[in-house]
Amino acid sequence: MTTDPAVAAAVADAHRREWAFVLAATARVTRDLDLAEECVQDAYAKALTVWGERGIPHRPGAWLTTTARNRALDELRRNATLRRTLPQLLATDDTSPEPGPGADEDAADDYPDDRLRLIFTCCHPALTEEARIALTLRLLCGLTTAEVAHAFLTGETAMAARITRAKRKISTARIPYRVPPxxxxxxxxxxxxxxxxxxxxxxxxxxxxxxxxxxxxxxxxxxxxxxxxxxxxxxxxxxxxxxxxxxxxxxxxxxxxxxxxxxxxxxxxxxxxxxxxxxxxxxxxxxxxxxxxxxxxxxxxxxxxxxxEAPSWQETDWREVVALYDLLVQIWPSPVVALNRAVAVGFADGPATGLAELDALAAEPQLAGYGYLAATRADFLRRLGRVTDARLAYEEALLLTENTVERDFLTGRLRELGPPDAR
Amino acid sequence: MAQYLILIYGDETSWAAAPPEVVERVHAEHRAFQARNAGAVLGGNALHRTDTATSLRSDGSGGDNGAGGPTVTDGPFAETKEALGGYYLVEATDLDEAIAVARQVPAPFGGVEVRPIRVID
Incomplete structure (x- = not known):
């Protein structure tokens, strides 16, 4: 059976726009992320056939939410064991209104928007940063585990394990499904x-x-x-x-x-x-x-x-850029911010001053192995006409990036410096 | 409701070097913490230093004692710079609430770890 392209497009569009809303509203019923995901996936699969037969609903998100939630309620009703083994995995403070299970698609706006709860659960500080990112892509953007793995160039098995572990922590340690106070x-x-x-x-x-x-x-x-x-x-x-x-x-x-x-x-x-x-x-x-x-x-x-807003690189307000970096460094004193500030100084006050600022950062352990530092030094040295030093710095930068496009850029700059001194 | 164990870790060398008034101040802070969180704290204790600890290993890593049972050795189970120095057992509805309690636990030479209690039926 082939799917009408218009229906396929509508489902794809609803996937991108509505996934988080539908999942968040379904998780409130299931109180379990895995079951909620399963029901939502099922609703999207159903949409492909049902929308083809009956037409695309005027509120696709509401249709999907109703379908996913009804499926979840069926599952919970049919499978009493399932209900018992899912002891309130997500603790909700049920203060916002909850429509009855029979709410039809025209009552769409009755579904409370639970997306914020889902966001704060996925990005809870008790989860590792990697887990937060993986959960966000998976639960809020609706990416498959394979897609999340691809996004971070990780194996699918490793990513599946990371997601499972994070979900287990959410339920075992009882990370709440709630907007923080x-x-x-x-x-x-x-x-x-x-x-x-x-x-x-x-x-x-x-x-x-x-x-x-x-x-x-x-x-x-x-x-x-x-x-x-x-x-x-x-x-x-x-x-x-x-x-x-x-x-x-x-x-x-x-x-x-x-x-x-x-x-x-x-x-x-x-x-x-x-x-x-x-x-x-x-x-x-x-x-x-x-x-x-x-x-x-x-x-x-x-x-x-x-x-x-600058009409050209030369006409950039470098003083303003440096002033903004001065403020940024105060509230976010990271070596990378300091490095970017040094770059701006190099344009506001000339490459010699910029280079001095850069060299003051050379001892930062966080910047060791950071290709951008070497690449910036190389650029300042080139502008100062210190060709030999610039060449060394470009070569160092080349060792530190694996991005092909960046590598090509650095190789090009190195070539422009001409052949190494024969002496 | 769920239960969590708040494990208090700290550097024992720093503790040993702390002047008496610091030790007394931390003790007072603990008493204040307990009074403030009386509704949540189910129990808790301070532990003697790890040089009073005795460990029993059943995984064979302590060597063969010839009797087949666990090997009894002097010292803590794991040698770490920051050692377990005490704990509180608390009740909370969720992790956020447990963290809110844990934030108030005095732990001047280290920090605390929050672990959900596992119920085995």
Missing amino acids: AEELPERIDAVLTVVHLLFTTGHTAPVGDDLIRRDLVERALDLARMLRTLLPEDAGVAGLLALILLTDARRETRSGEDGRMVLLAEQDRTRWDRAAIAEGITLVREALVRRPPGRFALMAAIAAVHA
Whole structure:
């Protein structure tokens, strides 16, 4: 049997837009993530045939939620043993309204939006960062274990074990299925934002492989940031992260050339940047910066906004960039931020000053083995005309990256320096 | 409701070197903690130092004692810089609540670990 392409497209679209909502609403019934996932997968499979026969419902998410929840209730009713072995795996505080099991699709808005509960459960600080990312991709984005494994270049068996272990911890240690109370919220939101940001950066510059950008991960991160913005419209950190993703991703078309070669910010064709994304991002940055002191993502987004608004690399307001990095270093004193600050100093005050700032960071253990430090040193040395030192630094940078596109870029720069001195 | 064991770990050398007023202050903090969390704390104790510990190994790693039973040795089961120094057994509805209690446990020379109690029926 072949599926009508329009139906297949509608199901795929609903998968991307509605998965988290449907799963979160179903988990409230099952109080078990595995059973909820099974019922939701089943509902999507059913949609392929039922929508083909009866037409696409006008509210696909509601149809899917009703179908998944009914299946879950059936399972629980039919299998009393199952119910007994699932002793409230997820503790909910049942304060929000719960419609009866018979709610039909027209009563869609009656389903409480449980996505925030699901997000905070997946990104609970008692789980490892790897587990948080894997659960987020699996439960909020609806990726299969194989897809999650592929996203992180891990074997499927290892990823399945990681997800199973995380789910077991959620149920055994009783990580609650709940939105944290107000006093814990800032810290917990930050943990969620960190996961989404990590997904984005992993996609934005893939650590290994032949492509510079993992489009799928970037799209997922953007979807998640938009979801958070809908669910937490007042939160400045959320606004900052969405702005950062939009402003950085606005340059996607220009970050690599037709031959796949990496193109630096300095050489990118700014006329091809996504102006709509930049406009949206800048509006969000302004909103995010209202909060004092501004958060980490708001400051990073503000830096991206300075670049987005500069007509050219030469005309970039480097003083403003350095000033923003000065603020960022105070609230987020990571060596990588210090390194980026040194880069900006190198343009605001010249490569000699930048190089001095870089060399002050050379002893940072966290930066040892970080190719970007060597690549930046190489660039400063090249601009200072110190060809031999620059060559050594490029060679060091080459040893430290496995991304083919980055390697090609560094090799090109090395070649431009000319052959090593024959003496 | 569920039960959790909060295990208190700390560096014994730092404890041994602590002046009496520090030791007394930490003890006072524990008493205050217990009073504040009387509803959640089901029990708890401080332990003597690991140099008073005796371990019994059944996995054969302690050598053969010739009798076939566990080997009795001097010292803690695992040698770690931060040793188990005490515990509280607490009741909580979920991990967040247990963490909220655990946050208040005085542990100046280390930290605490929260473990869910497993019910075996």
